[in-house]
Amino acid sequence: MMGREAAKILLSGKDGVVSLNLFYTGKQVLGPTSLLTTNGDEHRRLRWLIAQPLSADALRKHFAFIDGLAVQILGSRASRGRVLVLDEASQFMLKVIANMIVSLEPERPEQEEFRVNFKAISSSFTSLPLKLPGTTFHRGLSGRNRMYAMLDTVIACRMAGEVREDFLQTLLMKYTRGQQAGAASDPAEEEKLADAQLKDNILTLLVVGHDTTMEHMAIRAAHDGDDTQHLWWSDLSSMPYTTKVMNETLRRATIMPWYSRKASQDFSIDGFQVAKGASVNLDVVSIHHDAAVFADPERFDPDRFDGSLKPYSFQGFGSGPRMCPGMSLAKLEICVFAHHLVCTYDWKALEDDASVQPMLVRMPNNMYPILATALP
Numbered sequence: 001m002m003g004r005e006a007a008k009i010l011l012s013g014k015d016g017v018v019s020l021n022l023f024y025t026g027k028q029v030l031g032p033t034s035l036l037t038t039n040g041d042e043h044r045r046l047r048w049l050i051a052q053p054l055s056a057d058a059l060r061k062h063f064a065f066i067d068g069l070a071v072q073i074l075g076s077r078a079s080r081g082r083v084l085v086l087d088e089a090s091q092f093m094l095k096v097i098a099n100m101i102v103s104l105e106p107e108r109p110e111q112e113e114f115r116v117n118f119k120a121i122s123s124s125f126t127s128l129p130l131k132l133p134g135t136t137f138h139r140g141l142s143g144r145n146r147m148y149a150m151l152d153t154v155i156a157c158r159m160a161g162e163v164r165e166d167f168l169q170t171l172l173m174k175y176t177r178g179q180q181a182g183a184a185s186d187p188a189e190e191e192k193l194a195d196a197q198l199k200d201n202i203l204t205l206l207v208v209g210h211d212t213t214m215e216h217m218a219i220r221a222a223h224d225g226d227d228t229q230h231l232w233w234s235d236l237s238s239m240p241y242t243t244k245v246m247n248e249t250l251r252r253a254t255i256m257p258w259y260s261r262k263a264s265q266d267f268s269i270d271g272f273q274v275a276k277g278a279s280v281n282l283d284v285v286s287i288h289h290d291a292a293v294f295a296d297p298e299r300f301d302p303d304r305f306d307g308s309l310k311p312y313s314f315q316g317f318g319s320g321p322r323m324c325p326g327m328s329l330a331k332l333e334i335c336v337f338a339h340h341l342v343c344t345y346d347w348k349a350l351e352d353d354a355s356v357q358p359m360l361v362r363m364p365n366n367m368y369p370i371l372a373t374a375l376p
């Protein structure tokens, strides 16, 4: 389906006409109680629990870590030569998300294990549902099992009294069902997360929060100021050009080219009948290239975000009940990474190859190589 009217019907979620449509393999690797595999009231409840620790306010306490890590990763070699931006961005993203969620320190050996498991899980999202050893799906499920085992160990330490300032701690303290006598019959406890829900959703955030943002960072960077040192939280609100570049990159490159839904009832869009049970994909690329909204749509022009846009014309982070809950974190990471990249190096792209890997989240095939020279 194409167009803003279709976006409104499919994304607004009004009257429960559609639900999220995930591949069978994606559902299996993320788990039956992941935010991405639930619908209706259960989905709303999970979102409420997850949105709070991802809010802009809650992110403030992670800012110094994120900024320091970007400086360290980008400045680790004085003069860089050939750099694969996607590799650098991937390292950065993974370390941020693992630290925010389970306090994994950037230099710990488990980082590599995390990376391998993520890769296996995210590659299996749209694979053939063959559970035979050696298949992509089998590797994804094994990655999920290993991640579960790692989470079990971390959760056991927290239960034994270890306290950290991270997302897991917030969920465990405030939103996870108690183990004490009588907890099971307490209605307030029912609203909280069961053990499997906690792990499925931590895993979901680790995987989703890593893939999408890392891809976006490979595409463009902006220059808002001259400060080559650390950023401050307050600087973020004075980086309007970076925000526009971010939006224009999401529009022009549209890293998630379609949003998929399943019809929960019969309905029509623009006179076209959709039967209950049908899969419906919203073509986001065409919405982002609608010349009636974005004049000369192939041109990269951040200033087109100066004014207000027509409703449902820009879907970089989606809309409605499924809108990306990690948007503030993604924007923060992109701003910080882009700022330090352009302030540390003079760089130019080494290849013109714009081909992308055929995955759910579109990745440049060549990992976006640049020639980077450290600025004096």
Ligand code: HEM
Pocket: 020, 035, 036, 047, 204, 205, 206, 208, 209, 210, 212, 213, 214, 216, 250, 255, 256, 259, 260, 315, 316, 317, 318, 319, 321, 322, 323, 324, 325, 326, 327, 329, 330
């Ligand atoms: C540039 C980076 C990112 C982009 C472009 C992006 C984009 C999106 C979009 C378009 C959706 C909605 C898809 C649909 O309606 O079918 C979505 C959902 C989601 N995103 Fe993001 N995202 C990014 C980063 C993140 C991060 C950093 C996190 C978490 C830490 C995250 C967590 C999620 C989750 C959990 C959902 C599912 C929400 C639900 O089903 O209720 N995303 N994202």
